[in-house]
Amino acid sequence: MCGIIGILGKSPVASLLFDGLKRLEYRGYDSAGIATLVDGRIDRRRAEGKLGNLEKLLSSEPLSGTTGIGHTRWATHGRPNEVNAHPHATEKVAVVHNGIIENFQELRDELRAAGHVFVTETDTETVAHLLTHYLDHGKTPEEAMSMAMTRLQGAFSLAILFAGRPDLMIGARRGSPLAIGYGNGEMYLGSDAMALAPFTSRICYLMEDDWAVITPEGATIYNQDRLVNREVKQTALSGALIGKGNYRHFMMKEIAEQPAVIGDTLQVFLNPLERRIELPAMPFDFAKLSRLTIVACGTAYLAGFVAKYWFEQIARLPVEIDVASEFRYRTAPLPPDGATLVISQSGETADTLAALRYAKSEGNKIIAVVNVPESTIAREADVVLQTLAGPEIGVASTKAFTTQLVVLATLAIAAARARGAIDAKREGELSGALIEVPARVSEVLNHDQRLKEIALKVAEARDVLFLGRGTSYPIALEGALKLKEISYIHAEGYAAGEMKHGPIALIDEEVPVIVVAPYDDLFDKTASNLQEVRARGGRVVFFSDAEGVAKLGGDAMAAVTLPKVDPFVAPILYAVPVQLLAYHAAVAKGTDVDQPRNLAKSVTVE
Known part of the structure; x- marks a missing residue:
């Protein structure tokens, strides 16, 4: 959500800032802008919409200067237009900001009473005026920032320029990530290492309530006015990693990468020779655990939902699962002999982070499944x-979801073994099933053309239902989520057995019903639900293996035969066709697949 890039350079930085913003597009945005110091004066270029609009503006009105900041904005306070686009500035200060200033209205009223004039609807402009107010009263930029940190409330990361100071940039972080990049006589600020990858591999991540004074020679970091040291690390990220290759969209590239990344993830946690799970040391004994609480948001929550079935069925471990945005406000009692599992691709999801901190305060140990090891x-x-x-x-x-499932599957096996719910032989069987997954996912990708043909029909619908039982139920939910978020088709996922309790009223000849049904112990139950759909004229798209398709495929509008796998790993496999279906439906409708409207990659505010 939103993106920050800042450069203290030796040569003009506008084009470099723009390239940095391009690398941050994946986070989601609705406007963008750049500010530099030109002969000591703050100059800006801002544009509503995609970066192409900003690029045209920079082409017609070039921006010089060797010190600058840039921002991609996802609107929170104020409409997504040029006026509200970052950077926000006064004559003395320019600011870009991720997050929310919770007390901005109080500060705004106070500053307006002191004579400050506001021109936007944003909370960010308040930061620029607050710092200007302190500068007007004789404070240095460093003193102004120190004072501002005591006044600002909320979650934010900030990059700040000061007029007349091309040798200075200040960054601050509270609840929203910010990284400093170290170059050779040049320095950088970014929302994450992705923005900084082409410039430097030496990264320092600010900690909670840190603020940094950055000059071409380095960075001095403070926390509550105390000088602190933060480790500078080498990062393996490379700008080359984010190209699309031969694919039309990043999403399709990432779907196609799943066999490889699933295999990479398995290699970390599974010994293929001994077919045994090998995890890092746990801060508790699974055998003594009374309950596992799983908390996440969006697709990560659905990965946790699949894991709930695995932990309860295989490990015989009671599981409570909740969306983080609800859990954090429920003040749920957590057993002292329990543990909490949080799942987040970015490792920065605000609600999930708040849930983690609450669970810690209740005495729970925390397991985190994340894709970014340097994350909060x-x-x-x-x-x-x-x-x-x-x-x-x-x-x-896409690939984050399936690798989350892989990690959660290995964790469930380890828990089951520790609790005596399975023996070594069964651990070997389940591990063997996991080992096969990368190859089986490759086979599913071979159905891409068939799924594209089906998607053309689905794309014509106004409403779509997804049905599944057992671990296929969360995959039905995930299929509906994928379809609605990138194609904008209304879609809902249901437990197949719940269809007769309401959703069946929606079914007619215009409603495609996607049925996720591997041939397992629950297949016959799902089959009866499929017949109920057919009896009401519903158009069924049926995902199953050869045995399932042989039994029911003839009753469907379309059927896709997937490889036969152990039911334990079926949800990992069946996630792929629902991804492809959503992707091709979105392409058919002409939507922005990689950056769907109103959505952001990393949700770092409530």
């Missing part, structure tokens, strides 16, 4: 299980 959630967890999905640029999660 990773740093605050007791143990981190990393997904090796690599950078995921498309807003709609």
